[in-house]
Amino acid sequence: MINQCASCGKADANLKACKACMMVKYCGVDCQVAHRSAHKKACKKRKRAAELIDEKLFAQPPAREECPICMITLPCSDEESFYMACCGKTLCKGCRYCLTREHCPFCNTVSSEGKIKMLTKRVEIFNDPEAMNTLGLCYDKGQNGFPVDQSKAFELYQRASELGCDGADYNLGCSYFNGLGVQANEKKAAHHWQIAAMMGNVHARHNLGCADLGDGNYRRAMRHFMIAAKCGYQKSLDNVKQGFEDGLVTKEDLEKTLRDYQASCHETKNYQRERIAVLEELAQISLIEI
Numbered sequence: 001m002i003n004q005c006a007s008c009g010k011a012d013a014n015l016k017a018c019k020a021c022m023m024v025k026y027c028g029v030d031c032q033v034a035h036r037s038a039h040k041k042a043c044k045k046r047k048r049a050a051e052l053i054d055e056k057l058f059a060q061p062p063a064r065e066e067c068p069i070c071m072i073t074l075p076c077s078d079e080e081s082f083y084m085a086c087c088g089k090t091l092c093k094g095c096r097y098c099l100t101r102e103h104c105p106f107c108n109t110v111s112s113e114g115k116i117k118m119l120t121k122r123v124e125i126f127n128d129p130e131a132m133n134t135l136g137l138c139y140d141k142g143q144n145g146f147p148v149d150q151s152k153a154f155e156l157y158q159r160a161s162e163l164g165c166d167g168a169d170y171n172l173g174c175s176y177f178n179g180l181g182v183q184a185n186e187k188k189a190a191h192h193w194q195i196a197a198m199m200g201n202v203h204a205r206h207n208l209g210c211a212d213l214g215d216g217n218y219r220r221a222m223r224h225f226m227i228a229a230k231c232g233y234q235k236s237l238d239n240v241k242q243g244f245e246d247g248l249v250t251k252e253d254l255e256k257t258l259r260d261y262q263a264s265c266h267e268t269k270n271y272q273r274e275r276i277a278v279l280e281e282l283a284q285i286s287l288i289e290i
Contacts, residue, residue: 094272150181232264
């Protein structure tokens with residue numbers, strides 16, 4: 001939103017937004033009253049458009065996919081799952097690492113054949129959006145021997161986004177927000193995070209909550225955090241708890257969020273995933289001790 005009064009044109013960092021549509025700002029009540037007749041019609045249209053977007057944005061997220069090996073719902077965080085470049089399947093960490101490390105537990109492809117070669121093949125031949133997003137991350141972070149090329153990463157994210165990859169929209173939002181490979185634009189960042197959030201991406205949902213929190217839209221921010229927490233995202237749950245302490249969340253909403261969080265975590269648990277989590281925790285402790 002441009003920090004310029006819609007009535008007199010004065011630029012100021014402390015302007016107040018129209019509470020109905022939140023699309024224009026004013027110096028004060030006098031400017032808002034003077035501009036009312038010119039803004040009224042557009043305000044109603046923008047308000048209705050915003051309401052329609054919010055209906056979709058705050059709707060129940062779609063059900064998450066299951067791991068094709070254990071047939072248990074995948075965890076909400078991408079950090080707890082693993083994309084297989086050989087077959088294009090997404091496995092939970094438990095099935096990826098507990099069953100075997102030498103070959104894919106789904107298609108039995110030997111991993112030593114070259115992950116990067118298989119990943120590039122899936123992008124070029126199969127037009128796989130998940131492979132595009134994963135390859136984009138390699139360029140973005142300089143992983144797996146790739147040079148850091150954020151412009152190339154941005155291009156891959158865009159292609160994957162057009163094919164419906166929620167992770168790509170989340171990464172596009174991060175690129176726009178931080179100005180990586182593209183000129184920084186918070187409005188476009190929020191747009192892509194909204195698209196990702198509507199597809200069930202909890203990282204994007206959490207970022208939207210943080211953005212609203214920074215803008216002073218506390219109630220809206222808590223709605224985002226509660227939805228992400230109900231999907232099993234710990235960081236959002238912590239923010240909901242803090243919101244309760246600050247008087248932004250009711251006791252009933254906190255209790256319901258906690259119950260839904262526990263149910264979501266229970267739904268995604270199994271022995272192999274818990275074993276990997278313990279091993280990762282022990283590895284971190286060992287690194288700290290060293």
